[in-house]
Amino acid sequence: MKEKDFISIIKQTLNTEYIGDDCAYLKDLGIVVTQDSLVENIHFSLDYFTPYTLGYKSIAVNLSDIAASGAEAKYLTVSLSLPDRIENDFIKEFYKGCKAACQNSAEIVGGDITGSDKIFISVCAIGSTNGRNISSRKNAREGYKIVVSGEHGSSDTGLKLLQDKQNKPQEIINKHLMPQVQIDFGKTIGENVKEPYAMMDTSDGLMDAICAIANESKVQAEIDFDKIPHNPLIEQFDNWQQSVLFGGEDYGLIAAIPEKYSYGTHIGTIKSGSGINLKMNGEILHLSSKDVETRIFNHFS
Amino acid sequence: MKEKDFISIIKQTLNTEYIGDDCAYLKDLGIVVTQDSLVENIHFSLDYFTPYTLGYKSIAVNLSDIAASGAEAKYLTVSLSLPDRIENDFIKEFYKGCKAACQNSAEIVGGDITGSDKIFISVCAIGSTNGRNISSRKNAREGYKIVVSGEHGSSDTGLKLLQDKQNKPQEIINKHLMPQVQIDFGKTIGENVKEPYAMMDTSDGLMDAICAIANESKVQAEIDFDKIPHNPLIEQFDNWQQSVLFGGEDYGLIAAIPEKYSYGTHIGTIKSGSGINLKMNGEILHLSSKDVETRIFNHFS
Numbered sequence: 001m002k003e004k005d006f007i008s009i010i011k012q013t014l015n016t017e018y019i020g021d022d023c024a025y026l027k028d029l030g031i032v033v034t035q036d037s038l039v040e041n042i043h044f045s046l047d048y049f050t051p052y053t054l055g056y057k058s059i060a061v062n063l064s065d066i067a068a069s070g071a072e073a074k075y076l077t078v079s080l081s082l083p084d085r086i087e088n089d090f091i092k093e094f095y096k097g098c099k100a101a102c103q104n105s106a107e108i109v110g111g112d113i114t115g116s117d118k119i120f121i122s123v124c125a126i127g128s129t130n131g132r133n134i135s136s137r138k139n140a141r142e143g144y145k146i147v148v149s150g151e152h153g154s155s156d157t158g159l160k161l162l163q164d165k166q167n168k169p170q171e172i173i174n175k176h177l178m179p180q181v182q183i184d185f186g187k188t189i190g191e192n193v194k195e196p197y198a199m200m201d202t203s204d205g206l207m208d209a210i211c212a213i214a215n216e217s218k219v220q221a222e223i224d225f226d227k228i229p230h231n232p233l234i235e236q237f238d239n240w241q242q243s244v245l246f247g248g249e250d251y252g253l254i255a256a257i258p259e260k261y262s263y264g265t266h267i268g269t270i271k272s273g274s275g276i277n278l279k280m281n282g283e284i285l286h287l288s289s290k291d292v293e294t295r296i297f298n299h300f301s
Numbered sequence: 302m303k304e305k306d307f308i309s310i311i312k313q314t315l316n317t318e319y320i321g322d323d324c325a326y327l328k329d330l331g332i333v334v335t336q337d338s339l340v341e342n343i344h345f346s347l348d349y350f351t352p353y354t355l356g357y358k359s360i361a362v363n364l365s366d367i368a369a370s371g372a373e374a375k376y377l378t379v380s381l382s383l384p385d386r387i388e389n390d391f392i393k394e395f396y397k398g399c400k401a402a403c404q405n406s407a408e409i410v411g412g413d414i415t416g417s418d419k420i421f422i423s424v425c426a427i428g429s430t431n432g433r434n435i436s437s438r439k440n441a442r443e444g445y446k447i448v449v450s451g452e453h454g455s456s457d458t459g460l461k462l463l464q465d466k467q468n469k470p471q472e473i474i475n476k477h478l479m480p481q482v483q484i485d486f487g488k489t490i491g492e493n494v495k496e497p498y499a500m501m502d503t504s505d506g507l508m509d510a511i512c513a514i515a516n517e518s519k520v521q522a523e524i525d526f527d528k529i530p531h532n533p534l535i536e537q538f539d540n541w542q543q544s545v546l547f548g549g550e551d552y553g554l555i556a557a558i559p560e561k562y563s564y565g566t567h568i569g570t571i572k573s574g575s576g577i578n579l580k581m582n583g584e585i586l587h588l589s590s591k592d593v594e595t596r597i598f599n600h601f602s
Contacts, residue, residue: 003414006392013396014409024410026376031330035378035425039417075327077336079423091307095314108315109325113304116340122380122423124336
């Protein structure tokens, strides 16, 4: 897990209170900011992404981080590094996809273009706090309920189908190519929950997000597998339960909020302790961070 | 010039008022934002950049864009895509360099790390307008004076020396590795000039910046070569005048401001017309945008 080592070195070197949540909350400016990159043949392949879907997804993954903060996405910058082979049409389609992902709310306001051997896309998104309550993964408290928005397992299943050169079910494949960002859920939580709360997107998998919240909040998460929303179409594929739990890039939202609120699908509860207690197939499995880590999508793999 | 074609396609596709200046000015949030990327073997080589100087420069180029807007740099995010060969020490030194470039004013608050074949660095910087007057390259007016901050030609000369495996003059080489961002000059202009004004950094060369201001403001720039500040040490090298005019990465600032202000070194005047009239060696040469783009310097040699 080089990435986690690197992040701990960065935190030490910068000696900063920031870096931990997907968005940095800049209180004095009333904004949150996030930056995420997509690298050709690591995060995507042009074998199955069109320029349009690639543009769409590049924006969506960043809007998802803003939604997870509870803030309102406002502006994005897009930095592209492109090989010589890229033609004008690619750019046009890519930005059409970007624009579609913005859904007439957020706006692309800048960035840069440089050369490179492979396609690198780095997007920065800025959200306005706009009076909303901003999340932190440190904010889960004993007794909070764990709620989730969006279906899980579809993106991972879709990716496997694409890699196997399958083209259906299209509905599942599209969940990988053009994930639906849970903007409304993020807004509902940010606008209505008055107490401190934790929220994350499930970009690296549902279990990874729950585990991060449990670790950072120094609590335990109890989850009932049967309550996790998933598309029944994925049940026909091997290991679909793995995809639901550990598959990345569904870009759902998971939140730990006080019990009195009725938002999203209630899948579990925050308890004292550590790690995750997962109720599944009539058993209760305890998963430590390490257990979760060894199953999750790893950017370096 | 694929980059310029791409930018025009992007503007058309997004149909946006933004994209044009190096920073986007987000009036409702009271901030400016910019994003710039550095790609291994395109923008830098590890043959002569250490992890420390690379970190330093990655931050400096973005702080320079914020300075050019007249705003105050506040926060940065850093996205790194790194090959497997990168070790912990690289990360530590890189972020030490980043932190040094921040000069205890701006702060790094987030970003991400992913894998890749080559090193790809993308930095996003956010500045607060903080009551300052924000520049636009469209704002030069007839009769304005053209002023510059920082020496020109050193970075380009330093790069050539590095590429030739030379190690002195160290002073000139360091101008390429660790450019000094003109933060104080940007602050002075942003805080004191009350009228609309144009300011840019000279990341792509002094002539390129002046030409961009002249084009966007639909005016002509008259420049006196002898007044452009440069380090006398570069005069020992061939074509040093070309480096002063066209060499990139000095990260000086050039501004067109009303005549009454006495900031920076006065090198010319805004007139009616188009392109640049350059006074040099007792002659006056007219340079069109195209001449600047192709660096038509042979006329002088």
